[in-house]
Amino acid sequence: MADPTRRKPPLQVIREGNPGKRPVPEGVRLPPADLVEPDWTDTFAEVTGAQGPVNARCRTVASREWRRVVPVLEFTAGIGTVDTSTLTDYCICIARIDQCEREISTNGILMLGERGWQKNGATTIVGQYRTQLARYIGELGLSPSARGRLTPPEDSGDDDDDVFD
Template sequence: MRGVKPEMKTDPEAITDLDPPGWLSGDAKDEWVRVMPILSKRRILTAADVGSLENFCVAMGQVREMERVLQEKGAVYQAGDMLKRNPAASIQADAMNRARLLAAELGLTPVSRSRPAIRDDAAPEEDDPLSLGGLFGWQGGLGGAVQ
């Protein structure tokens, strides 16, 4: 199956260089250093996205930290005569899920990069064939009728 890859829309206000916040863990800072050049090159990261980037890096840091715990302690432990799951496995799974969702938001997955960008320069409503176009006094979206 072949198609045309959609063009990624760049933002004129994109952040192209930003140091990691000092409060990030070492693993989270390492992730920041890894992904910031990717996002900078694409020119899609704005001030509104910095929180998502921070949260993504925190989640990836937790994934790595919990992996070290699991490597050292194991995925299960003996509790009396029962085996129990190491809580680090649940923490890691939760962090992986958060990281996956945030990676998609930031365009860091193959699928998210293949989706068309949201455009702010959309055609005016009067050019939209699906618009109500002022029919019955209705002006614009879900806001209701305008007097």
């Protein structure tokens, strides 16, 4: 049963209608937009390291994640052009986590340094990226619990008053 004390998110109120005629903040009314995937070479420059092109895989991972989540978010969250930077950062975060995990898999969690065995620096970095990823997942509604807070819009059959038309 739904919690009667919990307010519906403003976007959900807009999608489902507002039978109580309570005011909805104007700032949440965003027209849907066709989001254009960023040029990942701006973020992940062409750099060659000891193991080949360092950022080529990051560009691939970020692009694949963009193409995976944007269609879903356009349908479920009604994202707009203003959300491009959040989505871009989310994809960068995914790519960097992949990069750190590959570094840890290649060189191990512990590395032999000047003063003996020490923690691979990628373990600290990946932890910070995972913390940020958790925030993005909550903001964008990409986890089951975040999706549970939204209910899908009901099809009333009357599309004349639809904000997104």
